[in-house]
Amino acid sequence: MRIAILSLALVLAACDGKPSTPKASPPARADAIAHETELLRITLTPEAQRRIGISTGRVTKATVAPARQVTGEIVVPPVTASGVPTSAVTDLRLIGGQQAAADGQITQASAQVRLARITLARTEALVREEAGSIRARDEATAALATAQAALAAARQQRALLGPSVSAMGEQSRPWVRVSVFASDLAAIRRGDQATIRPIGGGTTRAASAMRAPPSANSAAGTVDLFYAIDNHDHAYRIGQRVAVDLPLAGRVEGLSVLASAIVRDIHGGEWVYRRTARNQFVRQRVEVASETRGRALLSRGLRAGAEVVTTGAAELFGTEFGAAH
Incomplete structure (x- = not known):
């Protein structure tokens, strides 16, 4: 009896009369493969690739000038060649007071110079009229020389303090201070131009090497290098941290790919x-040796001729982990 009831139920279900509709294929599918950290194989329909804007490029061999990637800080250039650059971490209240005191010393020394010139002119006139002593003229000459030396010293002290605090943010050609380890100095081409860009990406700018007074940090074992950039558009602000590519000596051979193909995980891994x-x-792990002018030089991870995603890699990263990237 129970068998008959089950058979009847199956017949009724088969004769329901509603046609079965096939499921639409999803635009993306991820299949697990047994490789590093259980990577996924991502399958995209052609329509999904067009919607994301996927484009690919080949990995090629290249010989490039190596570069060392470091960080730098935008600082205020000195007024004169013997001046000292001013950074944003400087106590601006203190330096403003020092500048005001130095300006007052210049004014005072200038007044002393004018007075000494008047005194010298009078004593010279008295000597010509045979109404004054030569000793008085010599003393007036020495007083003028002393006043001029004091004025020169006051001006030099003011120059060491840099531009006024109010004008620090209006620099059209600021400097970039780069701290590098002393052991790396021999490998850096210090007379060549460096390249700077905002941290996180952006348009690069050439930076010219500048001569500055010696500056170093003995505790960290670093030496400061200085470069000047064109900042007429005020895109960079004093104190801003920037990424700097320092040119190194020699040439390096390796595999080159567009920098846009590289994605990085939360642990700093490059893929x-x-x-x-x-x-x-x-997704395949790689190791980037350097990045220069929009291209990354790989030290390992791929072979020449491999086809990699150059546009849309971030979207694939989000597809693989189930969240927008």
Whole structure:
């Protein structure tokens, strides 16, 4: 009896009369493969690739000038060649007071010079009229020389303090201070131009090497290098941290790929998405030796000729981990 009831239920379900509709294929699918940290193979439909804007490029061999990536700080250039750059961490209240005192000393020394010149002119006139002594003229000459030396010293002291605090943010050609380890100085081409860009990416700018008074940090074992940039558009502000590519000696051979192909995880790992089939992509670990002018030089991780995603890598990263990136 129970068997008959089950058979009847199956017949009724089969004769329901509603046609079954096939499920639409999803635009993206991720299949697990047994590789590093259980990577996924991402499969995208052609429509999904067009919507994301996926584009690829080949990994090529290249010979480039190596560069060392460090960070720098935008600082205020000195007024004269013998001056000292001013950074944003300087106590501006203290330096403003010192500048005011130095300006007062210049005014005072200038007045002393004018008075000494008047005195010298009078004593010289008396000597010509044979109404004064030569000793008085010599003393007036010495007094003028002393006043002029005091004025020169006051002006030099003021120059060491840099531009006025109110004018520090209006620098059209600020300097970039770069701290590098003393052991790395021999490898840096210090007379060549460096390249700076905002941290996090942006347009790069050339920076010219500048001569400045010696500056170093003995506790950290670093030496300061200075470069000047064109900042007429005021894109950079005093105290801003920037990324700096310092040119190194020699040439390096390696594999080159567009820097936009590189994605980085929360641990700092560097990856690219390599196309393994027409609509399939796999994340592959690489190691970036340097980045220069929009291209990354790889030290390991890929072979020449491999096809990697150059546009849309961040979107694939978000697809793989199930969240927008």
